[in-house]
Every structure is written in structure tokens, then in C-alpha cells.
Amino acid sequence: MEHLKIRPIQKADNPFVAEMIRAVLIENNAPKTGTAYEDENLDALYEFYQEESSAYFVLTDGVKIYGGAGIASLEGSSVICELQKMYFLQEVRGKGLGMQMMRKCLDFAQAANYKKCYLETLPSMLAAQKLYQKSGFVYLEERLGNTGHFSCTTWMLNEF
Structure with missing residues (x-):
């Protein structure tokens, strides 16, 4: 899959x-x-990730979107970002x-001066x-912030 590239999201990528x-x-x-399924910003991720301290990256062959991930400030914190x-x-x-x-996102987070990266996931997403864990995340006992993803009951944190 050498033909796949990671690049910043573009406006035209939104629906895909x-x-x-x-x-x-x-x-x-x-x-x-x-979950992210019903997020208000899901259909406008390009616009959502225009803040200076946020970014969304897509995995693409130039035609199809195969994956993506974003970094944005955890609500109410200037030192903790969220992998989204x-x-x-x-x-x-x-x-x-x-x-x-993951490396692209964490490199961006560190360059943006975040000190920690938080994430929420579903208990069933074991491969993720x-x-x-391989990327340095450890499990937390409780959620941080108020993401609205109440169905995501597995919480993890990476301290840089």
C-alpha cells in the first residue's frame, strides 16, 4: 500500500x-x-480542524479516503489534546x-505544545x-473533559 499518503484534510474530503x-x-x-457517529461536526471536519492547535489527517490514494485521525484541544484545557x-x-x-x-498526530500535538494526549474508545475496539498502548497510552479510571461520547467507556492518556 505504498501508494497511500497521509495528508491534511481538504474541504472536498468532508463527505468521504x-x-x-x-x-x-x-x-x-x-x-x-x-459516539462520533452523531457528532455535529462530522460532516464538516475540514472546517472544525481549522484552529491553529488542531489538525485532521487523512489516509488516501488520491481518490479514496481509507482512514483519518485528528488532534484538537480537550475542552477546557490548553495542555491536553484529544486524539479524535x-x-x-x-x-x-x-x-x-x-x-x-498515530506518529503524525502525536508529532503535531507535541509541536503544538500539548503535554498530554487523551482519547476515548469503545471497549470492543481491542485492536485499536x-x-x-504501543504508542504510549495508558488506561485511565475515569474520563477527562466532556466530549459527549458517553458510549465510549475506555479512556486512555499519553504524557509526552
Whole structure:
């Protein structure tokens, strides 16, 4: 899959990224409420990630969007960011691309002067949790902030 590249999201990517995220959530039998599925900004991620301290990256071959992940400030904090909406289509999973995306996001977070990175995920997304652990994330006993993702009951944190 050498033809795949990670690049910043573009406005034209919006509908394709939203479709990809919803498809992955449906594939994983995730609840539609309390997850990214119903986020108000899901259909306008390009616009949402225009803040200086935020970014969203897509994995693409130039035609199709195969995955994506974003970094944005955790509400109410200037030193903790959140890894957001990291999803990949099944056909690209297990090829090391998630680790490349994670590195891109964490490098961005550190360059933006964040000190910690938080994430929330579903308990059933075990492969994702393994990737997060390999990237330095540890489990937390309780959630940080108020993301609105009440169905995501696994919380993790990476301190740089």
C-alpha cells in the first residue's frame, strides 16, 4: 500500500471522511448515540480542524479516503489534546498505517505544545487499544473533559 499518503484534510474530503467513519462504526456495531457517529461536526471536519492547535489527517490514494485521525484541544484545557476520530477501513488495517497516522498526530500535538494526549474508545475496539498502548497510552479510571461520547467507556492518556 505504498501508494497511500497521509495528508491534511481538504474541504472536498468532508463527505468521504464522514462516510468512512460512519461505515467503520456500523461495521463495529457501535452505538450511534454517544459516539462520533452523531457528532455535529462530522460532516464538516475540514472546517472544525481549522484552529491553529488542531489538525485532521487523512489516509488516501488520491481518490479514496481509507482512514483519518485528528488532534484538537480537550475542552477546557490548553495542555491536553484529544486524539479524535481515528478510524480506518478494514482493507488497510494491520499494515502499519495506523502507527504512521498515530506518529503524525502525536508529532503535531507535541509541536503544538500539548503535554498530554487523551482519547476515548469503545471497549470492543481491542485492536485499536493495542495500537494506542504501543504508542504510549495508558488506561485511565475515569474520563477527562466532556466530549459527549458517553458510549465510549475506555479512556486512555499519553504524557509526552
